Amino acid sequence: MKNSVKFNPFAKNALPEDPCDHRTYVDGIARILIKDNQKGDSFFTNQARILFRTIAEILIYKEGETSIPEVIDLFSKQDDHEIALTAWKNDPELNKCRLGEKISISFNKLLNNLDSERQWAGVVSSFDEPLDIFTNPRLEVILSGDNEIVPQDFRTKNQTLYIKIKQKDIATYKSIVRVLIDFLGLGLLDGVQTQEYHNVTFILDEFPQFDKMDMIKKLAETGRGYGVNCLFIAQNYQQINAVYGHNEHIVLNAITPYKLIYQQSDTSTAKDIAESIGQSTDKRQSTSKSNNQKDILKTNKSISTSAEGIQLVTTQDILNLKEGECIILGQGYMRNPIQAQIPYYFKNQDFKINQ
Numbered sequence: 001m002k003n004s005v006k007f008n009p010f011a012k013n014a015l016p017e018d019p020c021d022h023r024t025y026v027d028g029i030a031r032i033l034i035k036d037n038q039k040g041d042s043f044f045t046n047q048a049r050i051l052f053r054t055i056a057e058i059l060i061y062k063e064g065e066t067s068i069p070e071v072i073d074l075f076s077k078q079d080d081h082e083i084a085l086t087a088w089k090n091d092p093e094l095n096k097c098r099l100g101e102k103i104s105i106s107f108n109k110l111l112n113n114l115d116s117e118r119q120w121a122g123v124v125s126s127f128d129e130p131l132d133i134f135t136n137p138r139l140e141v142i143l144s145g146d147n148e149i150v151p152q153d154f155r156t157k158n159q160t161l162y163i164k165i166k167q168k169d170i171a172t173y174k175s176i177v178r179v180l181i182d183f184l185g186l187g188l189l190d191g192v193q194t195q196e197y198h199n200v201t202f203i204l205d206e207f208p209q210f211d212k213m214d215m216i217k218k219l220a221e222t223g224r225g226y227g228v229n230c231l232f233i234a235q236n237y238q239q240i241n242a243v244y245g246h247n248e249h250i251v252l253n254a255i256t257p258y259k260l261i262y263q264q265s266d267t268s269t270a271k272d273i274a275e276s277i278g279q280s281t282d283k284r285q286s287t288s289k290s291n292n293q294k295d296i297l298k299t300n301k302s303i304s305t306s307a308e309g310i311q312l313v314t315t316q317d318i319l320n321l322k323e324g325e326c327i328i329l330g331q332g333y334m335r336n337p338i339q340a341q342i343p344y345y346f347k348n349q350d351f352k353i354n355q
Contacts, residue, residue, distance in 0.1 A: 067144040264318050
């Protein structure tokens, strides 16, 4: 954990300033951590989210802050869930405030599940399974206490945040990365951009591996108006389609004005790119001759001109790009693709200043 910073989205300096916004904020994090059921049955997922949100709201109200590990720990320590839920529901301190009314409604929904042992087991399972990773001692340290990642600091200070995860650990840590991207996006897409502020750039390498992030689309759609730029990196279009779906990929493709294309091994991706570049029109002239029926010594000659579309860049051109070559596409200039050399950072002296 050398050179690590602490990230606690439920710390005082991370929570929305207006307490009225806390429920929506906490609910957003619960939706990221506890994903939709792939089988389409959302009941247990929704109940698990309500459980997470309600416990977090109680801790935030009483202590002014909490953490993801603390929410999980408080629930896991309860030997009798019905007694615990009832006690939290009837807490006299909470019942003095308007929040207490909302929390009471949430607990009533949860208590209804206790009528069926099997149903409650489904809720607990939907809560425990996606959150089990946060019981990891390393993550508990990083995600507890003060929050050291403040979105607006990236506008006022010259700083960079690197998130480095080994390939084998992506499945384990991708949920907290999604929370972090959402947290940073919400903080940066808020307020008015001034000349004194730095622009902020997200470089999201292999972003489909971290599952679907709604913030990705928001950053691409509105980020430039807030001084936020994004560089989305994926292996091919099929990788994006598998996570975001065909329609959302079309939207994402349309709202990213510049594209850097490397050699592709996926024919479908190469074909889509070639077709998006379009065709040029080439005039073709053809001449035909035929015997004159009245005078066998003469021939009739006719000339015709036709316009023919020629692919500016073919599928094979993209599939056969040489190592170190790329194609640059710019919005409004798709008819003028640029074939260029890849500026490898380890070969460029300008990128070696700090080495």
